[in-house]
């Protein structure tokens with residue numbers, strides 16, 4: 547592939563269980579693709595060591611900057627991120643070389659006694675540090691005429707599920723994809739349908755990044771790319787960018803394709819978006835449907851079109867809000 551193609555490829559990863567699981571999967575795929583061994587290089591990011599809330603320390607970008615520094619310094623060859631943790635603006639010197647097929651994008655409820663959102667009793671305490679989840683859960687509770695309390699929490703998946711198993715909270719909300727990657731899907735009490743809770747832009751998808759200067763590696767990694775996932779998450783992220791949201795802003799988005807990619811002839815893409823106040827009193831929720839974008843530019847345009855419609859409906863006034 548290039549001059550020193552005999553040495554193992556170095557894959558930089560955070561050391562959380564989730565990051566190790568997703569890096570491990572990609573490492574295997576790349577090993578198969580290239581015939582070269584892939585070694586994991588563990589890197590600690592500021593988001594892993596800080597106890598502050600994500601909103602305070604500047605959003606989810608805190609998980610990626612150390613990996614990106616290592617890429618640019620040539621200490622690692624490529625990195626795997628949860629796409630939803632990537633800031634919407636892609637640095638010019640880094641290639642988003644592949645976005646593999648997305649997993650289930652939905653959020654899930656992990657509740658005590660297998661309760662669902664509908665059967666949780668009045669006054670239930672639900673843990674989430676995400677303003678997006680708070681806004682939609684509180685709006686849903688209002689619709690059901692039920693009083694709930696959203697409790698800001700942080701921590702890795704095990705820690706968050708621990709709040710429920712230790713009896714400190716009635717439920718927590720997590721991403722289905724994260725649970726599935728660490729083998730804890732059995733603990734899901736309810737999959738939250740996007741009609742009630744739209745996931746974060748890019749949720750359930752991975753991003754494989756390498757230095758722009760390493761063109762041969764970028765070309766190899768591109769074989770892991772799924773074009774349908776790419777247009778869907780590109781539209782979702784361009785909506786987020788156009789709403790000028792920081793990564794901790796309460797924006798949900800999901801693009802789905804119909805018929806589904808498994809059925810071969812995909813004709814349409816629907817892009818849904820939501821932004822709201824964390825108390826759920828005000829939500830701006832809209833969707834648009836169009837032909838499946840045939841380029842990144844078309845996907846971006848679709849995100850911008852939905853953003854403009856949402857801004858028209860008052861989304862701008864809701865963007866300033868931060869967690870708590």
Ligand SMILES: NCc1[nH]cc(CCC(=O)O)c1CC(=O)O
Nearest residue numbers: 628630720721723724749750751
């Ligand atoms: N914010 C942390 C984070 N980043 C990616 C995932 C899950 C995996 C994914 O969405 O791809 C999670 C955990 C969660 O939100 O429950």
